[in-house]
Amino acid sequence: MSSKIAVIGLGSMGYGIAQSALRAGNTTHGFDINPDAVSRFSGEGGAPGGLSDVAGTLDVVAVVVLNAPQTEAVLFGSDGIVAKMKAGAVVVACATVPPEFARRMEARCSEAGVHYLDAPISGGSVKAASxxxxxxxxxxxEAFAAARPFLDATAETVFELGEAAGAGSAMKAVNQLLAGVHIAAMAEAMTFGMTQGVSPETFAKVIPRCAGSSWMLENRAPHIVAGDYTPHSSVDIWPKDLGIVLDIAKSAKFGAPLTAAALQQFLAASGSGLGAEDDAAVAKVYARNAGLKLPGEG
Amino acid sequence: MSSKIAVIGLGSMGYGIAQSALRAGNTTHGFDINPDAVSRFSGEGGAPGGLSDVAGTLDVVAVVVLNAPQTEAVLFGSDGIVAKMKAGAVVVACATVPPEFARRMEARCSEAGVHYLDAPISGGSVKAASxxxxxxxxxxxEAFAAARPFLDATAETVFELGEAAGAGSAMKAVNQLLAGVHIAAMAEAMTFGMTQGVSPETFAKVIPRCAGSSWMLENRAPHIVAGDYTPHSSVDIWPKDLGIVLDIAKSAKFGAPLTAAALQQFLAASGSGLGAEDDAAVAKVYARNAGLKLPGEG
Structure with missing residues (x-):
């Protein structure tokens, strides 16, 4: 069954999501503050019309923006879309946000007769596009049912985590805690190894076959070996996402020392000008502090 | 080709190693300060004789003790074995030790005409026994060649990391850094999730399929879900192994903030009486600090 879908936010994730929704046969509109992204998507077959004009026709509004404030602005800002949506349509909120924010957005959508799916995404831009x-x-x-054509078009795996908005965002926060800590740990271990004569190449060959491996290590260590910091996922994601984790943790009076330590390393990377590089560039902070040269450095 | 092998140290790793060496057809002696372990291994077919009596006949002496001081005592203590070994025999040193220690031991063995293989082990007691x-x-x-029958009998994978003693220990330190950080990160993430309504069961089901997974998480999270802290690998391993990592790092003027944070959590676990439990019990530190009850807790 095909739907009328709008994807709001055509960044590296949103653009791929819009492509996937379109490819599956849905009428798909793409919106972004960047007009180039919008016209590029139109050129690929995106449906025409301004957001205000089409809002009342949509079955699914996927919000693929950076964070909670942007999500709230799209939904309930001065030109917010929820007030224009038809009853029974669904907002699919994909940003990493605090669980409490998701619950609040659901309540406000519900007042307007619109369903809300708390639906953070994971997998990176390549998987978004495929x-x-x-x-x-x-x-x-009802939210899952209304969102189904969108979920079918964009996801390989949908973890259905219950009826309560916030549960999806909670699991995403848990996953981001681990992913961020594991990237920093990979960088720490690889550069520590360099001080002991273990080359990045040997590290990347041996450790994935040992108990010290992680998904992030297997994915990111090759970027450092190749000296390629093209941002698949950038350093600046982590001060944001680990910041959300620590905000939530603080509200729950939960101490998260490893998360806090990892955040400091990403802040040092961002603060020293590496924010737009691939997040594996956190290794440069360690290397700089230890007087080491990573592959590809002069 | 079968060898005459002695395994010194019949703890959870050494006993399984001795069984594997024996099963492969080697004449295998087992020695330990605990006479029960020695007589149990004799009963399974271990070769007879005191260590001093058989030392001169051995091809391989595998030292599977806790740390560097114990390794040095076995090799060069008041009744040290190296002085009694025949020329061309090999010491296979399996404990986690600083690389510099491994280099020093190799030099001293070499003076005595004995080869030295820097050979830290990974995989746990079940893999040792199989x-x-x-x-x-x-x-x-020459050290690899002399140790080959032992390696063939006990290892599925031998990473051959070069001619320099110390390289094996360096890679082991890198792996332990990651493994220890990943166990603590798993505990931090699982208990953080509990504060947000993510149950340990859901965590253990969902995260292994996400980018936040690690080898250690997949292995240890089920222990917490089951409330089973039977020590496959105990909490007390980590103050030791992460302590070695931080000692080496300090010597190299390398800052390792995630390792340091993880060590503090294992110290809190050990200091509060959990040292002999499975290392997944580090989650109890987080749970206690956050007023949470883990599965199986009253």
Whole structure:
């Protein structure tokens, strides 16, 4: 079954998501503050019309922006879309946000007769473009049902985490805690190894076959070996996402010392001008502090 | 080709290693300060005789003790074995030790005409007993050749890390850094999730399929879900091994903030009486600090 879908936010994740929704046969609109992204998507077959004009026709509004304030602005800002949506349509909120924020957005959408799916995404831009994301979703059965054509088009795996908005965002926060810590740990271990004569190449060959491996290590260590910091996922994601984790943790009076330590390393990377590089560039902070030269450095 | 092998240290790793060496057809002696372990291994077919009596007949002496001081005592203590070994025999040193210690031991063995293989082990007691360890080995070609029957009998994977003693221990230190950080990160993430309504069961089901997974998480999270802290690898391993990592790092003027944070959590676990439990019990530190009850807790 095809739907009328709008994807709001055509960044590295949103653009791929819009492509996947379109490829699956849905009428798909793409919107962004960057007009180039919008016209590029139109050129690939995106449906025409301004957001205000088409809002009332949409079945699914996927919000693929950076964070909670941007999500709230899209939904309930001065020109917010929820007030214009038809009853029974669904907002699919994909940004990494605090669980409490998701619950609040759901309540406000519900007042307007619109369903809300708390649906943070995982997998990176390549999987977004191929329709193979992991989505950590929670919401009422009606929200899942209304979102189904969108989920089918964009996700390989949908974790259905219950009826309560916030559960999806909670699981995403847990996953981001681990992913961020594991990237920093990979960088720490690889550069520590260099001080002991273990080359990055040997590290990347041996450790994935040992108990010290992680998904992030297997994915990111090759970037350092290749000296290639093209941002698949950038350093600046982590001060944001680990910041969300620590905000939530603080509200729950939960101490998270490893997360806090990892955040400091990403802040040092961002503060020293590496924010737009691939997140594996956190290794440069360690290397600089230890007087080491990573592969590809002069 | 079968060898005459002695395994010194019949703890959870050494006993399984001795069984694997024996099963492969080697004449295998087992020695330990605990006479019960020695007589149990004799009953399974271990070769007879005191260590001093048989030392001169051995091809391989595998030292599977806790740390560097114990290794040095076995090799060069008041009744040290190296002085009694025949020329061309090999010491296979399996404990986690500083690389510099491994280099020093090799030099002293070499003076005595004995080869030295720097060969820390990884994989746990089950793989030790089934002959499927990973061994991170470095040493001269002659040392590898002399140790080959032992390596064939006990290891599924031998990483051959070059001719220089110390390289094996360096890689082991890198692996332990990651493994220890990943266990603590798993505990931090799982308990953080509990504060947000993510149950340990859901965590253990979802995260292994996400980018936040690690080898250690997949292995240890089920222990917490089951409330089973039978020590496959105990909390007390980590103050030791992460302590070695931080000692080496300090000597190299290398700052390792995530390792340091993880060590503090294992120290809190050990200091509060959990040292002999499975290392997944580090989650109890987080749970206690956050007023959470883990599965199986009253």
């Amino acid at each position: 329709g193979k994301l992991s989505i950590m979703a929670s919401g009422k059965a | 002959g499927k360890l990973s061994i991170m080995a470095s040493g001269k070609a």
